[in-house]
Amino acid sequence: MTVNQLLSQISSRELSEWAAYYSIEPFGERREDLRAAMMACTIANAAGGRGKNKPAFKLKDFLLNFEPPKQQSNDEMKSILKAIAGK
Numbered sequence: 251m252t253v254n255q256l257l258s259q260i261s262s263r264e265l266s267e268w269a270a271y272y273s274i275e276p277f278g279e280r281r282e283d284l285r286a287a288m289m290a291c292t293i294a295n296a297a298g299g300r301g302k303n304k305p306a307f308k309l310k311d312f313l314l315n316f317e318p319p320k321q322q323s324n325d326e327m328k329s330i331l332k333a334i335a336g337k
Contacts, residue, residue, distance in 0.1 A: 287312035 257265075290312040299306045322330075 283314050287314075 287309055291307050291309050294307045294312075
C-alpha cells in the first residue's frame with residue numbers, strides 16, 4: 251500500500267492516535283539503531299571497556315550519526331581536484 255492510499259483510507263483521528271502512540275512508544279529504524287547502540291555499549295563495557303584508567307564507553311559512542319556532510323566551496327573542490335591530478 252502506498253502512502254497516498256493509506257492517507258486516503260485513514261481518518262484524521264486515527265492518524266492522530268498513531269502519532270500520539272509513537273510519541274510514547276517510538277518504533278522503526280531510529281528506535282532499532284538506539285537498541286543496537288545500547289547492546290554494543292553494554293557488551294563493550296562488560297568486555298573490559300576502554301581499560302583501567304579510561305572512562306567507560308557511553309551510549310553516544312555507538313549511536314549512528316546521519317548529519318549531512320559539510321558543503322564544500324568551489325575553491326575547496328578545485329584544491330582537491332588539483333591534489334588528485336598531482337598539480
